[in-house]
Amino acid sequence: MKEIGNVLFGHDNGAHFFHGAPTSVLCWNCRACLDFHYSPETLKIETFYGFSQTQDNRLICSQRAKDFFLTYFDVRVSAVGAWRGNSLYHVSPKSIVPFNSLARGTRFVDHCDVCGSYKSIVEATPAYLAIERIDDRSFFRTDLVFGSYEEKASLNIVGLATAKDLHERGFSGCVFKAAFSLV
Numbered sequence: 001m002k003e004i005g006n007v008l009f010g011h012d013n014g015a016h017f018f019h020g021a022p023t024s025v026l027c028w029n030c031r032a033c034l035d036f037h038y039s040p041e042t043l044k045i046e047t048f049y050g051f052s053q054t055q056d057n058r059l060i061c062s063q064r065a066k067d068f069f070l071t072y073f074d075v076r077v078s079a080v081g082a083w084r085g086n087s088l089y090h091v092s093p094k095s096i097v098p099f100n101s102l103a104r105g106t107r108f109v110d111h112c113d114v115c116g117s118y119k120s121i122v123e124a125t126p127a128y129l130a131i132e133r134i135d136d137r138s139f140f141r142t143d144l145v146f147g148s149y150e151e152k153a154s155l156n157i158v159g160l161a162t163a164k165d166l167h168e169r170g171f172s173g174c175v176f177k178a179a180f181s182l183v
């Protein structure tokens with residue numbers, strides 16, 4: 001087992017990404033997100049960080065953190081308002097990395113016949129990736145989502161050099177956990 005990258009989390013900012021979203025955005029049965037282009041016009045956050053995460057597991061970045069990702073990686077970005085003059089952005093990587101659910105022992109609970117997802121997908125960390133290595137400088141999301149209902153979201157994965165870079169640039173709110181390869 002070898003550490004090949006890090007899972008990137010942000011500090012909890014207390015906000016709900018899908019609060020007030022149109023009904024077409026979430027599956028009516030299992031509340032999986034069906035529209036990955038959706039983002040709220042404003043987000044009521046309680047605390048400002050370079051990196052934070054909504055209660056429903058969406059990564060929210062400051063302008064500087066958003067600019068970092070836009071400079072180096074292929075990402076989807078949407079503005080989600082401001083907090084005391086600080087612009088906020090939802091950032092999601094476009095590149096996908098396969099997750100090793102078999103090795104992780106991920107459990108898929110209550111299949112949803114409406115959208116094909118599950119009400120809950122649990123056991124995400126420590127993250128096992130089904131790939132031998134990823135670039136040291138990289139930003140991916142997992143092909144699987146984890147969590148329950150509208151909280152189901154991919155894990156964001158950064159290469160080891162990117163994790164170090166984020167740390168050295170002093171972004172607040174970054175939380176890293178090891179991501180492993182078993183290959």
Ligand SMILES: [Zn+2]
Pocket residue numbers: 027028029030031032112113114115116117118
């Ligand atoms: Zn569903």
